[in-house]
Amino acid sequence: xxxxxxxxxxxxxxxxxxxxxxxxxxxxxxxxxxxxxxxxxxxxxxxxxxxxxxxxxxxxxxxxxxxxxxxxxxxxxxxxxxxxxxxxxxxxxxxxxxxxxxxxxxxxxxxxxxxxxxxxxxxxxxxxxxxxxxxxxxxxxxxxxxxxxxxxxxxxxxxxxxxxxxxxxxxxxxxxxxxxxxxxxxxxxxxxxx
Amino acid sequence: xxxxxxxxxxxxxxxxxxxxxxxxxxxxxxxxxxxxxxxxxxxxxxxxxxxxxxxxxxxxxxxxxxxxxxxxxxxxxxxxxxxxxxxxxxxxxxxxxxxxxxxxxxxxxxxxxxxxxxxxxxxxxxxxxxxxxxxxxxxxxxxxxxxxxxxxxxxxxxxxxxxxxxxxxxxxxxxxxxxxxxxxxxxxxxxxxxxxxxxxxxxxxxxxxxxxxxxxxxxxxxxxxxxxxxxxxxxxxxxxxxxxxxxxxxxxxxxxxxxxxxxxxxxxxxxxxxxxxxxxxxxxxxxxxxxxxxxxxxxxxxxxxxxxxxxxxxxxxxxxxxxxxxxxxxxxxxxxxxxxxxxxxxxxxxxxxxxxxxxxxxxxxxxxxx
Numbered sequence: 090x091x092x093x094x095x096x097x098x099x100x101x102x103x104x105x106x107x108x109x110x111x112x113x114x115x116x117x118x119x120x121x122x123x124x125x126x127x128x129x130x131x132x133x134x135x136x137x138x139x140x141x142x143x144x145x146x147x148x149x150x151x152x153x154x155x156x157x158x159x160x161x162x163x164x165x166x167x168x169x170x171x172x173x174x175x176x177x178x179x180x181x182x183x184x185x186x187x188x189x190x191x192x193x194x195x196x197x198x199x200x201x202x203x204x205x206x207x208x209x210x211x212x213x214x215x216x217x218x219x220x221x222x223x224x225x226x227x228x229x230x231x232x233x234x235x236x237x238x239x240x241x242x243x244x245x246x247x248x249x250x251x252x253x254x255x256x257x258x259x260x261x262x263x264x265x266x267x268x269x270x271x272x273x274x275x276x277x278x279x280x281x282x283x
Numbered sequence: 284x285x286x287x288x289x290x291x292x293x294x295x296x297x298x299x300x301x302x303x304x305x306x307x308x309x310x311x312x313x314x315x316x317x318x319x320x321x322x323x324x325x326x327x328x329x330x331x332x333x334x335x336x337x338x339x340x341x342x343x344x345x346x347x348x349x350x351x352x353x354x355x356x357x358x359x360x361x362x363x364x365x366x367x368x369x370x371x372x373x374x375x376x377x378x379x380x381x382x383x384x385x386x387x388x389x390x391x392x393x394x395x396x397x398x399x400x401x402x403x404x405x406x407x408x409x410x411x412x413x414x415x416x417x418x419x420x421x422x423x424x425x426x427x428x429x430x431x432x433x434x435x436x437x438x439x440x441x442x443x444x445x446x447x448x449x450x451x452x453x454x455x456x457x458x459x460x461x462x463x464x465x466x467x468x469x470x471x472x473x474x475x476x477x478x479x480x481x482x483x484x485x486x487x488x489x490x491x492x493x494x495x496x497x498x499x500x501x502x503x504x505x506x507x508x509x510x511x512x513x514x515x516x517x518x519x520x521x522x523x524x525x526x527x528x529x530x531x532x533x534x535x536x537x538x539x540x541x542x543x544x545x546x547x548x549x550x551x552x553x554x555x556x557x558x559x560x561x562x563x564x565x566x567x568x569x570x571x572x573x574x575x576x577x578x579x580x581x582x583x584x585x586x587x588x589x590x591x592x593x594x595x596x597x598x599x600x601x602x603x604x605x606x607x608x609x610x611x612x613x614x615x616x617x618x619x620x621x622x623x624x625x626x627x628x629x630x631x632x633x634x635x636x637x638x639x640x641x642x643x644x645x646x647x648x649x650x651x652x653x
Contacts, residue, residue, distance in 0.1 A: 093458045100407045100457070101407075101451070102447075105414055220364075227349040227352035231351065275444050278445075
């Protein structure tokens with residue numbers, strides 16, 4: 090079928106995501122809003138899962154991610170590597186989950202989990218790249234000491250880190266299911282299921 | 284000159300990230316000095332006082348943490364590397380972004396053979412102001428309708444639904460505009476329905492009377508002595524729920540089952556329905572009557588046909604008959620862009636009959652200029 094809609098939908102939903110990242114995203118990052126990564130992650134999930142539900146074609150999420158990065162760099166957002174890597178990873182994770190698991194609610198939840206669980210991993214990776222393995226190791230030691238001082242001696246930093254990964258991932262899975270529900274209402278509203 | 288600075292800084296970034304500390308120090312110093320000479324505005328913009336202060340602070344914190352864990356010497360070494368890496372990466376990002384603009388990206392995608400990607404980026408830039416305006420309107424409506432702060436938060440999902448639905452509608456409009464302009468770069472090669480006669484594409488909301496309009500049109504053409512060939516698809520209802528479609532030959536009035544809801548096993552051709560060959564055979568028979576001077580009536584073409592299956596081969600044969608008086612194709616609204624991309628017509632008009640009521644058939648007749 091010679092259908093241009095997957096391309097225009099990817100362009101428009103990528104534009105919406107990029108515009109939200111460049112405006113709301115920049116505001117929450119500059120304002121140091123708590124859980125800003127999780128908040129912007131769920132905004133991205135909403136755009137990607139809705140796009141994939143309305144246009145269930147492989148690759149649309151990656152294309153929307155490319156558009157969002159393009160707009161983020163060339164508009165208000167500027168060239169900040171963290172959010173750009175975040176957008177790329179998020180679009181890749183949702184694409185893999187939605188393509189690999191058939192594009193249903195379960196795929197949305199798995200995509201949401203993978204997307205937000207990679208946030209702490211991404212931060213750790215950047216720290217490892219910029220500051221080196223010694224700084225990562227020292228940060229883990231500092232974390233263990235801090236937790237011990239708070240009254241939890243013997244808790245290993247690796248356990249704390251993976252707990253954070255699973256907790257943010259779970260928030261992402263809930264966000265993914267919510268995005269799936271919202272996208273169902275969008276589909277009904279525009280008559281995509283007529 | 285600026286490109287040389289970008290290349291130098293990119294090489295320095297690779298060395299400071301993955302090289303030995305001594306090489307990293309020299310690479311960073313040479314690259315920063317060269318960039319300062321070759322592209323001073325970019326380096327000044329990237330390494331502003333506040334940014335440099337933040338980089339020094341990050342390096343000091345890293346040095347302090349590593350010194351606490353592994354001793355002062357290690358702390359100073361790691362802190363120094365962090366300082367170098369952040370300085371080089373920030374300067375490299377500033378110089379590269381200054382040298383890469385939107386036009387460069389668009390021409391690069393075209394040169395690399397990714398014309399569609401360039402068009403998508405162009406569409407994103409063109410629609411951004413419109414989308415921002417829509418978002419502003421949606422937010423204003425949300426604030427006006429929800430005066431209490433708690434309502435603002437409680438109805439945020441509704442705000443998301445409206446914004447996403449608007450985005451989808453703009454995407455549909457953009458797709459329709461691309462198809463109407465014959466913009467083929469975004470489309471994939473597929474079926475091509477040649478129509479050498481004036482063609483009316485009839486559309487409208489579900490259950491707005493499209494089939495009734497085609498039946499009435501067939502009656503009017505019959506009264507005027509204009510020969511017709513074609514069929515309508517009539518919904519089959521059970522307890523007010525549509526469970527399938529029958530095909531009815533507009534001339535002989537013969538009827539056959541075409542599609543029924545598939546149930547849990549899943550449908551065919553990516554739909555919710557299973558299809559009957561008997562229905563397609565009746566459609567073929569109806570369209571085989573197409574002859575010079577006759578009007579071809581097709582109610583309707585769906586996703587199966589637009590992928591080249593179902594009734595499409597019979598419709599293609601009927602449309603290729605020389606000397607037809609006109610053609611009428613019914614399609615649901617969401618498929619209008621796809622149909623227009625498929626239709627190779629010399630003269631076509633799209634008619635949305637939702638609000639036309641009983642005059643819909645006359646309007647279609649007028650559109651055909653018969």
